[in-house]
Structure formats: C-alpha cells, structure tokens
Amino acid sequence: MLAPDILLAAVLNGLMTGAVYALVAVGLTLVYGVLHIINFAHGAILSAAMFAAYFASLAGVDPYIALIGLAPLFFAAGYAAQRLIISPASHGDDQNVLLVTLGLSIVIENVLLTAFHSDTRSIDVPYGFASVDLGFAFLPLPRVVAFAVACVVSAALWIGLHHTDTGKAIRAVAKERYGATLVGIDVAHVYAVTFGIGAACLAIAACLLLPSYYVNPRVGEAYVLVAFTVVVFGGMGSVPGALIGGLMIGVIESLTGLFFGESLGQLGIFVLFIVMLLLRPTGLFGARA
Amino acid sequence: MTHGLDSKWTRRRFLAASSGGAAMLAAPSYLRAQAAPIKVGILQPLTGALAFDGQQGLMGSEAAIKVINDAGGIKSLGGAKLEMAQGDARSTPDGGNAEVERLNSDGVVAIVGGFASPICLAATQAASRYDLPYIVDVGVTDAIVQRGLKNTFRFAPGFGVVSRTALDNLVKLNDAAGKPAKTVVLVHEDGLFGSGLAKLLQAELPNRGFDILDTIAHPTPARDMSNVALQIKAKNPDLLIPSSYYGEFVLLARTMQQQRIKPKGIYSILNGAASNFRFLKEFPEAAQYVMDCNHWWDPRKEAAQALRKEVEAQGKFFTYNTALNYSCVLLLADALERAASTDRAKITEALASSTFAGHIMPYGPTRFGDGQNQGAAPVNLQVQGNDIKVIFPDAFADAKPVFPVPA
Numbered sequence: 001m002l003a004p005d006i007l008l009a010a011v012l013n014g015l016m017t018g019a020v021y022a023l024v025a026v027g028l029t030l031v032y033g034v035l036h037i038i039n040f041a042h043g044a045i046l047s048a049a050m051f052a053a054y055f056a057s058l059a060g061v062d063p064y065i066a067l068i069g070l071a072p073l074f075f076a077a078g079y080a081a082q083r084l085i086i087s088p089a090s091h092g093d094d095q096n097v098l099l100v101t102l103g104l105s106i107v108i109e110n111v112l113l114t115a116f117h118s119d120t121r122s123i124d125v126p127y128g129f130a131s132v133d134l135g136f137a138f139l140p141l142p143r144v145v146a147f148a149v150a151c152v153v154s155a156a157l158w159i160g161l162h163h164t165d166t167g168k169a170i171r172a173v174a175k176e177r178y179g180a181t182l183v184g185i186d187v188a189h190v191y192a193v194t195f196g197i198g199a200a201c202l203a204i205a206a207c208l209l210l211p212s213y214y215v216n217p218r219v220g221e222a223y224v225l226v227a228f229t230v231v232v233f234g235g236m237g238s239v240p241g242a243l244i245g246g247l248m249i250g251v252i253e254s255l256t257g258l259f260f261g262e263s264l265g266q267l268g269i270f271v272l273f274i275v276m277l278l279l280r281p282t283g284l285f286g287a288r289a
Numbered sequence: 290m291t292h293g294l295d296s297k298w299t300r301r302r303f304l305a306a307s308s309g310g311a312a313m314l315a316a317p318s319y320l321r322a323q324a325a326p327i328k329v330g331i332l333q334p335l336t337g338a339l340a341f342d343g344q345q346g347l348m349g350s351e352a353a354i355k356v357i358n359d360a361g362g363i364k365s366l367g368g369a370k371l372e373m374a375q376g377d378a379r380s381t382p383d384g385g386n387a388e389v390e391r392l393n394s395d396g397v398v399a400i401v402g403g404f405a406s407p408i409c410l411a412a413t414q415a416a417s418r419y420d421l422p423y424i425v426d427v428g429v430t431d432a433i434v435q436r437g438l439k440n441t442f443r444f445a446p447g448f449g450v451v452s453r454t455a456l457d458n459l460v461k462l463n464d465a466a467g468k469p470a471k472t473v474v475l476v477h478e479d480g481l482f483g484s485g486l487a488k489l490l491q492a493e494l495p496n497r498g499f500d501i502l503d504t505i506a507h508p509t510p511a512r513d514m515s516n517v518a519l520q521i522k523a524k525n526p527d528l529l530i531p532s533s534y535y536g537e538f539v540l541l542a543r544t545m546q547q548q549r550i551k552p553k554g555i556y557s558i559l560n561g562a563a564s565n566f567r568f569l570k571e572f573p574e575a576a577q578y579v580m581d582c583n584h585w586w587d588p589r590k591e592a593a594q595a596l597r598k599e600v601e602a603q604g605k606f607f608t609y610n611t612a613l614n615y616s617c618v619l620l621l622a623d624a625l626e627r628a629a630s631t632d633r634a635k636i637t638e639a640l641a642s643s644t645f646a647g648h649i650m651p652y653g654p655t656r657f658g659d660g661q662n663q664g665a666a667p668v669n670l671q672v673q674g675n676d677i678k679v680i681f682p683d684a685f686a687d688a689k690p691v692f693p694v695p696a
Contacts, residue, residue: 003523006519006520006522006523009515009519010515010516010519013513013515013516013519017512017513017515113336113337113340117340117341117344118337118338118339118340118341119340119341119567120535120536120539121567121571122539122571122572123571124571124572128543129543129546129547129574129575131547131548131549138547138548138549140544140547212543213512213540214536214539214540216536218338218510219510222510222512223512226512254513254515254516257516258516258519258520261505261506262479262505262506262507262508262511262516262517263479263506263507263508265508265516266508
C-alpha cells in the first residue's frame with residue numbers, strides 16, 4: 001500500500017514536471033492563438049535550444065546564466081524564421097504554414113543528427129544533486145528552480161500581453177487579423193514577434209531542463225506531444241490555461257504512473273484529454289471561436 | 290546559368306579533365322605490386338538512432354583492417370590487402386537489407402557487423418541468399434543463430450547465455466559476500482528487451498533464493514524517473530536490477546542519488562549505461578559501484594589495451610562493440626588465411642572450422658556450433674573509481690567486486 005508521503009511526493013513531482021510542460025506549451029499556445037497554426041517545429045526547436053544550452057555549459061557557462069543570452073538569441077532566430085522562411089513560403093495559406101513548420105522540424109532534427117550524432121549527452125552541474133529537504137520528501141533543486149522560473153515567465157507573459165502595446169497588438173491580431181491591419185498594426189511584425197516569443201520560451205525551458213535531463217536530437221518530441229495536449233486542455237491561445245493545464249497534466253501523469261505503472265502514465269493524460277474534448281471542447285480557459 | 294556552364298566547360302576541357310581524372314584513378318594499379326585487394330563488407334548503423342553505436346563498431350573494424358594490412362595482408366593469397374566496403378544500415382532492418390544487396394554486387398567476400406538484433410536478422414537473411422558469409426558482431430537475439438542459416442556466424446554471446454551467466458554470477462557474488470542481498474526490485478523498459486528480461490528474472494530469481502518485492506516498467510523515452518525512484522524508496526530493496534537503455538538508466542541513477550536512495554547494490558544486465566565510459570565521465574558519483582553483466586574486452590590482453598589507448602587518444606570512448614568488431618575482422622582474416630581463397634563456400638567452411646584465438650575478447654578459442662561461437666561469454670563489470678573493471682569470471686578479472694556497496 002502506498003504511504004501518504006509518497007502520494008504527496010508524487011504530487012509535488014508532478015507539479016514540477018508540469019511547470020516545464022507549461023513553459024513548452026505557452027509558446028505553442030501563443031503561436032496557435034495568434035497565427036492560427038500548429039507549429040510542428042516546436043519539438044525540434046526545443047532540441048536545438050537544449051543543444052545550445054549544452055554547448056554553453058561545456059564552454060563553462062551555467063545553463064541558468066546561459067538562459068539570459070539564449071532567450072533573446074532564440075527570440076531573434078524565431079522572429080527571422082517566421083519573417084524569412086515560414087511566412088514567404090506559405091503564401092498566405094494556413095495549410096502551407098503547417099507543412100513548412102513540419103519541413104523545418106525535419107531539417108532542424110537532421111542537422112542536429114548530422115552535427116552531433118544520436119549520442120545522448122548530459123551535463124553535471126554542482127547543484128545537480130542538491131535537493132530541498134521537506135522532511136517527508138526531497139525536491140531536487142534544479143526542478144524547484146524550473147518550477148519557479150516557469151511560473152514567473154508565464155506570469156510575465158500574461159502581464160506583457162495585457163499591459164504593453166506589443167501585447168495588445170498581439171491580442172488584437174489574434175482576435176481579428178483584418179481589423180488589426182485596418183487600425184495600423186503591422187501584422188507580419190506581430191506574427192514574427194509571436195513566433196519569436198514561442199522560441200524564446202523554448203530556450204528558457206531548455207536551460208531549465210538541462211541540469212536534470214539529457215539531450216539528444218530527438219529529445220524535444222518527448223515534450224511536445226504532451227504540450228499539444230496541454231494547449232487543448234488549457235484552451236487554445238490562453239497563457240493562464242497553458243500554465244494551469246501544464247501543472248494539472250503533470251500531476252495527473254505522475255499519479256497515473258504511480259498507481260497504474262509508469263508505462264501507463266500517459267494513459268491518464270489522454271483519457272482526461274478525451275473527456276475534456278467531449279465536455280468542454282474549448283478547454284479550461286478557451287473562448288469560443 | 291546554363292550558358293555560363295557551356296562556355297566554361299567546352300568539350301575539349303571536359304575531355305582533358307576527365308582523362309586526367311581517369312589516369313589518377315588508374316594510378317594505384319601500377320603501384321600495386323601483388324595480389325588484388327580483398328573487399329570486406331563492413332555493415333553498421335552509421336546514421337539514425339543507433340549512429341553512435343555504429344560509429345563505435347566501424348572504428349574497431351577500421352583498426353583491425355589496418356593491423357592486418359600493416360602486417361602484410363593475407364599471406365596465403367599473396368599478401369593481398371583487405372579493403373573496406375562500408376555499408377550504412379541507417380538503423381533499420383530495411384536499410385541493412387538494402388546495403389547487403391549493394392555490398393554483394395560490389396563483390397565483397399564477407400560481411401561483418403549489424404549491431405542491433407533487428408538489423409542482424411534482416412541482413413544475415415539477405416546475405417544467405419547469395420551464400421555470402423556474415424559475421425554478426427553484437428545482435429543478442431538468439432533467433433539470429435536459430436534459423437539454420439549456413440552463412441551466419443555470431444562471435445558474441447546471445448541473450449540466453451548472457452542472462453544465465455548474469456544469474457549464476459549474481460548468486461556467486463552474493464554468496465561470497467555472506468548473502469547480504471535477499472530482496473530485489475526489478476526496473477525495466479517496457480519494450481521487447483526489457484520486458485523479456487524481466488519475465489525471465491521473475492521466473493528465475495525466486496529459485497535462487499531472492500525475493501522480488503516489485504517489478505516496475507517504464508517507457509522509453511521517459512521524461513521523469515521520480516516516481517520510479519519513489520517506489521524503490523518505499524520498497525527499500527537490498528538489490529536493484531535495472532534493464533533500460535542509456536538515457537533512462539542515467540536518469541534513474543541521478544534521481545536515486547537526488548533522493549538519497551542507496552541499495553546494497555545495483556546489478557544490471559546488458560544495460561546501456563552501466564558499462565559506458567560516458568556515464569562514468571559525466572556522473573562519476575551516480576555511476577560508482579554500479580555492476581553490469583555485458584560484452585567486454587579482455588583487459589589482460591595487450592592488443593586490447595593498445596586499441597583502447599588508440600581510441601582514447603582520438604578523444605573517443607572505447608566501447609565493447611569497438612572491441613567486438615576488431616575481433617570479428619581478425620576472425621575473418623584468419624578464415625581467409627586458412628581458406629587460401631576468396632571463394633564464399635571455402636570461407637564459410639573455414640569459419641565453421643575456426644579455432645581462432647587471436648581476438649581481444651574474454652573468450653577461449655573460437656568454436657562455432659550451429660553458427661554460434663560456443664566459447665563466447667559475457668563478463669561482470671563494476672564501476673570502480675575512474676574505471677570500469679572486470680569482476681567476474683576470475684580468469685579475466687582485473688579487480689575484486691565491491692559488494693555490498695559501502696554506505
């Protein structure tokens with residue numbers, strides 16, 4: 001029989017894993033909400049960001065410090081990718097965008113594979129094995145940090161979307177593309193900024209993951225499938241939805257894993273996902289389109 | 290653009306350039322004094338998910354071909370040099386199949402390699418259609434040598450031998466230490482490899498006096514091993530037996546260290562990480578005293594140490610499949626020497642009657658029975674300090690086991 005402290009520890013583990021899901025999902029949900037496309041390159045960008053953090057760490061830069069440089073770098077790369085590749089190649093057709101991002105993911109993954117091979121690598125940081133002792137459970141420090149940063153980033157994004165001009169422009173474009181154009185918003189710019197923010201979120205997630213996880217060219221896939229679920233669960237395009245959805249999914253996965261075995265951990269997520277689609281197809285915080 | 294090309298590449302220039310190229314291609318044949326080189330097919334998964342392992346295997350074959358050629362080639366064939374014909378199985382059985390077809394039409398005398406069981410199964414079958422001798426380097430699935438293919442030879446031990454040896458040695462290890470381990474938790478990946486092994490252990494361990502407290506399956510890839518660690522903590526077993534791939538085992542070992550879970554021993558079987566120098570280098574503390582039963586080279590053989598130094602000098606990790614492929618190519622060269630012919634039937638015959646002992650593995654002289662090297666066996670390894678040591682069997686050991694692990 002499972003002792004209550006194990007149950008509590010599993011819930012806490014779930015919350016901390018969920019925070020990273022949320023961060024990965026925030027980028028996805030924003031891009032969906034504004035550009036109305038599913039970004040299939042999300043996983044590949046996460047893998048690329050993890051390699052960037054890995055090599056920064058090899059060069060002696062701690063992943064948490066590399067975060068400060070990598071987030072703007074990935075923002076710029078995301079911005080450029082949307083402006084120079086995705087938008088021109090799609091010719092204004094959403095279906096094309098879907099295929100372009102899919103193509104982009106294949107290119108990124110295979111470039112990583114050619115450059116770094118499929119070898120699995122990890123880094124050892126001095127605080128890698130430090131843990132916070134709660135008396136009944138040990139919480140690994142890197143995951144506590146990941147949880148805190150993910151919450152802060154989501155909150156900052158929400159504030160930014162509601163209280164800055166760029167944020168308002170992003171929301172305007174998300175609601176009504178043509179109306180936004182009419183009032184003088186540069187839609188192409190807003191699209192690229194949104195894509196950039198999505199990539200920057202991934203860079204942050206990568207830096208938070210690396211101290212307790214590993215990296216190989218396919219590592220992103222493991223997170224992105226769950227992130228898709230989180231996006232639908234929390235409501236397409238909703239930042240608070242992604243955060244709360246991510247945390248809930250993390251806890252559900254952890255508890256299903258504990259009770260039914262790790263192999264079935266995913267089962268809980270998808271059962272809930274189907275129930276959600278049946279009862280509330282717009283998700284927790286989604287508005288009707 | 291096409292106009293530019295036309296003006297640049299006149300017919301005259303093209304002829305001049307191509308005849309020059311042809312002359313360069315032909316040049317080596319003037320330089321070759323003796324017999325024509327013998328093409329040897331080296332098949333490895335050089336791209337795709339298994340690319341790392343494929344490259345490690347290729348490195349061993351290359352080193353062996355160099356050693357043979359430097360020593361004067363195949364003497365019974367007029368000192369003919371070995372020439373590598375490289376094939377990339379692209380980490381899939383289909384890829385392996387296609388490359389066997391290509392290597393066959395390239396005129397190789399035999400193929401060495403394969404690495405993964407599914408690739409080996411497909412490639413040996415494809416080669417058997419041409420009676421092309423095939424030496425399997427790793428591929429542990431026993432089905433590889435149970436299909437009655439006359440062309441197929443496996444130099445390394447299969448799954449049955451490895452798991453039996455692992456269990457026997459576990460009992461020996463425990464008895465020698467005064468039976469400190471009574472309870473066991475099994476952690477395995479939920480694919481063919483991990484589940485198959487877990488089933489076997491569940492049947493065999495109780496017969497040998499061990500009490501299995503729990504069997505925990507996990508998917509590959511797993512994002513988080515915290516729950517697995519929590520369950521291990523709750524059961525508090527004396528011994529943990531994991532069978533997972535590299536990434537998941539590393540994750541588990543790190544999580545266990547974070548959660549301060551310290552069983553009396555971690556004893557893994559054919560584990561991806563426990564006998565990998567990368568794991569040891571990246572997480573020396575988490576890797577300390579982990580034991581594994583796996584393929585390994587014979588640390589007492591000079592040629593093995595020399596090869597390890599050579600590999601490490603290039604900044605690469607020396608792995609068992611480098612040693613296995615090195616040995617397999619030497620085995621083939623020995624068969625060529627004795628066959629004194631490049632005829633496929635004669636090489637197959639020479640392999641079947643091989644007593645080759647010049648390899649760098651901890652096996653006795655080679656002796657094939659139904660395509661399986663009967664002398665092949667795994668060894669037990671343990672991470673000790675900065676190195677991975679052989680602790681069983683005594684004949685090949687270069688260290689004593691540390692068990693139970695000091696608290």
